[in-house]
Amino acid sequence: MPHPDLVLGLDVGTTNLKCLALDEAGTIVAHGSEPTPRSHPRPGWTDFEPGRVWEAACRAIRAVTAQVAHREGIKGIAVSSLGESIVPIDAQGRALAPAIAWFDLRTIPEYEWLRDRVGYETLFKVSGLNPDPMYGLCKILWVKHHQPAAFEQARHWLQFADYVAYCLCGIPATDPSMACRTLAYDVTRGTWATKILESAGVAPSTFPPVRKSGTPLGALTPASAAATGLPQTAVVSVGIHDHVSGAFAAGGLRPGLLFDSIGTSESLISVVQGPLSDPRIAEHGLAQGAIWIEEPTCYLTGGLQTAGAAVEWFRRELGGKAGVAELVEEAASADEAVPVFLPHLVRSVTPHSDARAAGAFIGLKAATTRAAMFRAVLEGLAFEARAIADAMVSVAGLPPFQDVLTIGSSLENRLLTQIKADVYGLPVKINPVRETVSFGAALLAGMGCGLFADATAALRVARREEIDVAPNAERSKRLQTRYEEVYRELYEQLRPAHHRLHALAR
The missing domain is CATH 3.30.420.40 (ATPase, nucleotide binding domain)
Known part of the structure; x- marks a missing residue:
């Protein structure tokens, strides 16, 4: 009996990293989980150490690949994640600084500076967001003000779905649902907000290309294949913001x-x-x-x-x-x-x-x-x-x-x-699926590697009978x-x- 083709979805959450393997019928055949590493350098501060998060991602993926009899049948992977926390990487792809947690409020002074410089109404009109200290651009400005060497060396700023995908395949990219968590994305034009970035003193070229979720990026690097237990032929596809991933998978x-x-x-x-x-x-x-x-x-x-x-x-x-x-x-x-x-x-x-x-x-x-x-x-x-x-x-x-x-x-x-x-x-x-967010990422992986022809086909296998709770x-x-x-x-x-x-x- 032939082994089924599989795809993996990995979710980098605030508390846990969760990974699952999905077959073409929409059946979850394996899953793994790891706590999300966090540190607290000062009271009220929370950092995600990129290297430790990547190591935890590798462990969560290995927990899944260890349950798969025929690993060569794993055709693709995509990543969803929390938003706002952003990682600076240099030209060699090395993380230069910890990523400030989305709920960490140390960036209030940077937000106030940005608001006064650009204007609250402009920030809202362009980004569509409620201007706020939690968004990624405010965290970039904190790095600029407090870790200038890391800021100057940054070749790319990547949120965690994009950072882990980069670690897997070496190609920087993001999707609109992640891009719009930065306060630097023009939600109407569908492009990076160049004028806001230039006013903030941040080079627009340091932001990754914005692509459709489920777009294939490339195969795994030899190093990431060895670290995760995935076949090097597996295709890495553009991921998605965690809440949106869950919404997609659940219909x-x-x-x-x-x-x-x-x-x-x-x-x-x-x-x-x-x-x-x-x-x-x-x-x-x-x-x-x-x-x-x-x-x-x-x-x-x-x-x-x-x-x-x-x-x-x-x-x-x-x-x-x-x-x-x-x-x-x-x-x-x-x-x-x-x-x-x-x-x-x-x-x-x-x-x-x-x-x-x-x-x-x-x-x-x-x-x-x-x-x-x-x-x-x-x-x-x-x-x-x-x-x-x-x-x-x-x-x-x-x-x-x-x-x-x-x-x-x-x-x-x-x-x-x-x-x-x-x-x-x-x-x-x-929706009765327990890991809906990583399930959504797996659907995108299936679209990227061709296991599912399109989103309609992916959602067809995702359909589940819902549980009704009446008032x-x-x-x-x-x-x-x-x-x-x-x-x-x-x-x-x-x-x-x-x-x-x-x-x-x-």
Whole structure:
């Protein structure tokens, strides 16, 4: 019996690197995972060391290739990743400095300098983004100001999907979904924003060519083949941003659909007809992005930086010896006297773009239990997702959502999905694939090496029966009342105190 042809998808996430092998029928035949290496050189700072991330990527890939009987049948690989964190490499492809984590706020001074020099409105109009310190160009400027030797030697600036692909095949490239996370990509023209880069003092030539996701780049280098266990004939294809990869694989890139991708962070995405020009979009922390899988497409997105991170924070700091599953079980019966949780544990993005925002529990009493507090965390995440979705409708003018599709931790944390359905007042569908993001990258690899003729053929094998979670009428009414009467105004009510605390802590 002949061995099946396979493709690999690798996702470089904030917490883990995940790799899987997919056959031409869409069956996952192997998978591997490695923790994402991180360092904390100062309090509040987080770096990704590029060399260590590459080594972890090799281990995750080797964990997959070790499960494959006929490695020569592996025809291709593509990479998805977190956005905003950016790696400078020299002419020999060596990483010159650590990549600042997307959630690291040390770049606030660089952002303020860029905003004052270029103009907030210009940055929004060109990039489609809510101008913010987290984007890649602000991190490049931090390197310029604090590590000038690395800045001067940089031949290319690559985000992690592009950096790992470069390590695999030696060819620099990116796609629109990654490019638009830099604040230096013209979302309307589909090119690098030369005037913004020149105003910032960054050479446009140091940014890689922007290509369609799934475009074949080339075969593996001998060194990367040896490091990963992949055959040197395997084709490396252009990858994609992680949340968009999950949306693609799950069939979430449909107009009118609200797609909810939950990991360490959370991103809500909806496809739009083209770039939107209303400046209120940026003021409310909404961003626009570009996708190029079949035809160039635009999307609107809003997000929360601490979604799964808030759940993990509670488990680590307040959960004692309990795991998340035990906390969820406790919270399922804690439906009374639940406090309200504001989940801005790092900052707020949408609908209030505020780097000085903070989290809070409101309504704690002596009788408040751990179970009630954890349920408050889940309800707070659902309330924040509802606030983001409301902003997408009221500010951006999208029609009210009727369909919600989710991936990520929703599969394991069914209580959170039920609470979201109740808060939305809408049924929520769960895609049952556990590693949807790396699955999407594998589909792109299949398109690049010819295993799948096009995106339509790739999505045909990706199709899965979704799990429906319907709202409970009684709980939905109660939770929507809490959202309308308490949560919606909570950020504004606490903002002065949080800003004063931020100033006192400096």
